[in-house]
Amino acid sequence: MEAKLYDGPMIDAHQHFWQPQINPHPWLAPDVLIPFRYGDYSAIKREYLPPDYLKDATPKHNVVATVYVDAEWDPKDPMGETKYIHTVAEKYGMPNAVVAQAWLHADDVEAVLKAQSQYPLVRSVRHKPAGALSPAEAQSGIRTLMSDEKWRQGYALLAKFGLNFDLQTPWWNLHEAKRLALDFPDTLIILNHTGLPYDRSAEGLKEWHKAMSLLSDIPNIVVKISGIGLPDKKWDINDNRWIVQETVQIFGTDRAMFASNFPVDSLCGDLETIFTGFKEAVKDYSPEDQHKLFFANAKKYYKMKI
Structure with a gap:
């Protein structure tokens, strides 16, 4: 079969919309710069x-729907972001699914999850679980909130409200993610940003691959291939092809999906380059499998009505 770049409909499984001048995103305030993996993010x-x-995205890439992911809105008002993004969807017909904010160790977590689940586009929540900031810290025994009992009690409520969990954590914490998935098999974990392969040294990539492989046979963990840009370097498929291909190999074409992480990843590349790079990396797959990676899996896992 001749290799061919995918040219069908696409769902962008991870992106953000915002209006910093009116939205309470503390990290996007004019006088704030937090430590960020791409460095200075003033441009976004x-x-x-x-x-x-x-x-x-257009005209080359036929994105027909997107998944909005929480964008660090003021944590004192998790419902404000959900209400705001639904007004955006009503006006523009996009986004078409929402990953909402929820603090799983908060005293009011059950009320928040119930309220989030009642919004028509909410399919999942995200709470970055912090923890070890390096492989060495993880090896020393530092754990994330995925191992905290109160947080896990909040996590246990996700199944009650029919919500997925979007997990953003570096690869060195994925042993905790595996345990979480096994302990709560009725909740789907959607791993964000390819397990964050920051370290591109031979040893770093070897350890990333080993950690990702821990999840290869866990049916209630799927992955979003996104967020793999490098600081101070333009996005290039030659830097990222192996990571994309190995991720698909580890998870299979039924448990992986592509996403842009825009506008954040505009710091390292334009959407044309990133999406074309993804298509180039999987061009040897069958048209059916490419359709799963670019459209069908996101539609299924985020229960999108399109």
């Missing part, structure tokens, strides 16, 4: 709405 402190996204 601008309004970014569906018309901006579609201008970036």
Whole structure:
């Protein structure tokens, strides 16, 4: 079969919209710069709405739907972000699914999850579980909130409200993710940003691969291939092809999906380059498998009505 770049409909499984001038995103405030994996992110402190996204994506990439992921809105008002993004969807017809904010170790977690689940586009929640900041810290015994009993009690409520969990954590914490998935088999974990393969040294990639492989046979963990740019370097498929291909190999074409992480990843590449790179990396797969990676899996896992 001749290799061919995918040219069908696409669902972007992880992106953000925001209006920093009116939205309470502390990290996007004019006088704030937090430590960030891509360095100085001042360039994305601008309004970014569906018309901006579609201008970036089209005409070459046929993105027909997107998944909005929480964007570090003021944690004192988790419902404010959900209400806001539903007004965006009503006005523009996009996004088409929402990953909402919830603090799983908070005293009001059950009320928040119930309220989030009642919004028509909410399919999942995200709470970055912090923890070890390096492989050495993880090896020393530092654990994330995935091992905290109160947090896990909140996590246990996700199944009650029919919600997935979007997990963003570096690869060196994935042994905890495996345990979480096994302990709560009725909750789907969607691993964000390819397990964050920061370290591109031979040893770093070897350890990332080993950690990702821990999840290869866990049916209630799937992965989003995204967020693999490098600081101070333009996005290039030659830097990322092996990571993309190995991720698909580890998880299989039924448990992986592509996403842009825009506008965040505009710091390292344009949408044309990133999406074309993804298509190039999997061009040897069958049209059916490419359709799963670019469209069908995101539709299924985020229960999208499109």
